[in-house]
Amino acid sequence: MQTYHFLRSLTHINLTRPSSPLHRRSRAIRRAAYVSMARAASPRRMWTRAILGRLQLLRRARLLRRRRNYKKKTTISTPHDKLRRLVPGGEEMDFCRLLEETADYAEFLSKQVRIMRSVVDFMEAECRKKEEKV
């Protein structure tokens, strides 16, 4: 499911704006990666909702042509602060829940990395083939 979503968004990115600058495209791809992760995961997860919520905010911001800083700044200073910042939606959870979310998030992240790697490998192989043919 994750693969499907990711590839779909990848093709979409390539089709809509093939000429946009590199950094914008890479940003879009990165966003697509996270969104495909979130779509593939259970919506009961906090990080899923956080990512998709971010997406909604972004879309609305784009419509309004404004950029909003959606990152919350917490005043909690716990030793787990770093982890909270890493995991999307991790700001307002207790530690126990945070660990759960981290595990889930890490699992999907590693899957995503694998997917992207295989896509890259595949594409590079294809490029090489093309070059050889030429």
Added chain:
Amino acid sequence: MQEILQCLNPCSSASNLSVLERQRARLQRQQSFESMNEINNLSFDNLISLPISPQNLQTDQYFCSDSSLKNKKGGSLRKRKAPTVNSGEEEEKEKKMKPDDKPEKFKESGAEAETAAPPLKRDFIHVRARRGQATDSHSLAERVRRERISERMKYLQGLVPGCNKITGKAGMLDEIINYVQSLQRQVEFLSMKLATVNPWIDFNIDSFLPKEVNLACNPSIPTVSVSTELVEPNYFKMNPMHQMATSCGLNIDVNFSDLVIRQSLSSPLTVHDTFLDPSFNVHSSSWDANSQNICDLEFHDQLPLQSLPDGYSPYNLKMEM
């Protein structure tokens, strides 16, 4: 009451020291611990022997709530002389006699400083202190929480590669943070790479994939397996990719290292991913039976077969594979 205190004093200090030691090596010394603490015929066997499992937590909670009920009924512990509560009394007195001892958390080792622990002084999670602790709902909840946390830490330990040697929450946390950070960095790096590689490879794979694949139709899988080879090449011919005018246009769909993905995923997940994989992987020889079947589901039900474009026949394509 004071007699009890006096009796407890000599034996308790010694036993508590040993209990502390045993707690550190608790997994290996369960028997001696149990033999020392015959008074407390509690179900802490469960607690000791198993790493945390939800059942344990439940039994623990159940037990604790049970005993807490008992204790609460009698009012303050010190007044009651009922035999059932006696051990509870003793435990509580042990607790209060040793404010200096370090609180030992039951399942956790290493740096404890990070857990906020208001009932620190009462936290001897001697297993045998459990009944005494049960009066304090805070420490009960605290203990349950701690057990849950350590359960999750253990799960994370299994998830993060190379974490077997690290004990202690702080080290584990650092490892987890590093792992998540490295994964995020990899995603970023790979997205940049994809952005560079992408432009000239037209990647129209997904345009014809159905959005909702009813994986619940699994029961129908065994019956449908026949027509895979016939169906899919047709499918791929409808692929707008073949506009690229070379057979490599089809092959581009093909060589996804889905094998990598598929093999590395656990079986419940393969149902999800493999249904995609066949759509990209024309090499039927490399498919699992699962993927073929799922492929059948997808293609058979939802795609109309169209006439083949020139130059291709399903069997030729198959042979190319």
